[in-house]
Amino acid sequence: xxxxxxxxxxxxxxxxxxxxxxxxxxxxxxxxxxxxxxxxxxxxxxxxxxxxxxxxxxxxxxxxxxxxxxxxxxxxxxxxxxxxxxxxxxxxxxxxxxxxxxxxxxxxxxxxx
Amino acid sequence: xxxxxxxxxxxxxxxxxxxxxxxxxxxxxxxxxxxxxxxxxxxxxxxxxxxxxxxxxxxxxxxxxxxxxxxxxxxxxxxxxxxxxxxxxxxxxxxxxxxxxxxxxxxxxxxxxxx
Numbered sequence: 001x002x003x004x005x006x007x008x009x010x011x012x013x014x015x016x017x018x019x020x021x022x023x024x025x026x027x028x029x030x031x032x033x034x035x036x037x038x039x040x041x042x043x044x045x046x047x048x049x050x051x052x053x054x055x056x057x058x059x060x061x062x063x064x065x066x067x068x069x070x071x072x073x074x075x076x077x078x079x080x081x082x083x084x085x086x087x088x089x090x091x092x093x094x095x096x097x098x099x100x101x102x103x104x105x106x107x108x109x110x111x112x113x
Numbered sequence: 114x115x116x117x118x119x120x121x122x123x124x125x126x127x128x129x130x131x132x133x134x135x136x137x138x139x140x141x142x143x144x145x146x147x148x149x150x151x152x153x154x155x156x157x158x159x160x161x162x163x164x165x166x167x168x169x170x171x172x173x174x175x176x177x178x179x180x181x182x183x184x185x186x187x188x189x190x191x192x193x194x195x196x197x198x199x200x201x202x203x204x205x206x207x208x209x210x211x212x213x214x215x216x217x218x219x220x221x222x223x224x225x226x227x228x
Binding site: 031033035040041043044048058090092094096100103104105106107 | 162
């Protein structure tokens with residue numbers, strides 16, 4: 001199993017550009033989520049999904065869109081990048097249920113200039 | 114609102130020492146608690162998951178305990194090694210009839226183990 005994979009590893013955008021961060025998992029996990037990690041702020045939940053076709057907002061959803069058309073993939077779209085979105089983005093997945101140990105991808109380091 | 118705090122923010126110890134990392138949370142109605150390790154510039158690696166009905170979990174030199182009544186968890190690392198140097202994060206899963214897996218993270222303890 002590849003686990004949770006994320007692409008790209010690094011990205012530089014100009015303010016106003018849009019892009020999609022890719023996330024995929026091969027563990028047949030129902031639950032997938034996106035976090036951003038910022039110095040002094042820790043990890044904060046952006047969006048999450050409990051299954052294909054179902055998404056919901058987390059703590060910091062503004063400026064981001066998600067969709068979940070398959071169990072395996074959960075892309076995160078930045079609609080119009082802003083410098084405040086400079087961060088490291090992590091995707092995570094787990095089974096639903098009591099033993100829902102979460103697995104994280106390697107992260108995407110995004111810089112918006 | 115659930116808040117998770119980790120103290121200290123940084124810790125430096127000589128090799129071989131046993132050490133304890135602390136995690137506290139404000140709402141005891143948690144579903145589970147997970148400890149992670151993060152190396153610089155890397156992703157999060159799951160170390161231990163404690164369900165709300167459990168009091169502790171062990172993996173090798175690591176032992177994590179959970180006391181919901183006091184809102185605390187500790188991660189005990191025995192016989193520390195330089196390779197243990199990393200940031201350790203605890204995260205609390207919310208309680209509820211339908212667990213959506215959302216985690217609330219502490220800000221981490223950065224551990225340095227000196228040879």
